[in-house]
Amino acid sequence: MKLMMGNKYETDLKELHKLLKKEGIKHILRKHRAAEEGAKKIIGYNPTGDWQICIPDIDWDISIIRGMVSFGSYETYTHKDGETERFEAPEEVVSWVKEEIIK
Numbered sequence: 001m002k003l004m005m006g007n008k009y010e011t012d013l014k015e016l017h018k019l020l021k022k023e024g025i026k027h028i029l030r031k032h033r034a035a036e037e038g039a040k041k042i043i044g045y046n047p048t049g050d051w052q053i054c055i056p057d058i059d060w061d062i063s064i065i066r067g068m069v070s071f072g073s074y075e076t077y078t079h080k081d082g083e084t085e086r087f088e089a090p091e092e093v094v095s096w097v098k099e100e101i102i103k
Helices: 014-022 039-043 090-102
Strands: 028-031 051-056 061-066 074-078 083-087
Touching: 014 051, 014 090, 061 090, 074 090, 083 090
Parallel strands: none
Antiparallel strands: 028 051, 051 061, 061 074, 074 083
């Protein structure tokens, strides 16, 4: 059952990072705050994944994670309105980001 997989979810953001770079989309790949706060020490893994991609903008920014809390999908969070979206492929995330930036 996918819901009970714990630390078995996909967490890699490298492919998305490369695509964003190729498209010239400014972003930051950084250690996720939850990973820095030590969730791994308590439950054995980081539910949000170890890494996070942040896409800054003048009025808002986007955070992208991949881990147990997103069931291994890429999950975007827009700080401006608190909306989340999930995507299976990194190409889908890039398309969505492009649309959000030009809104």
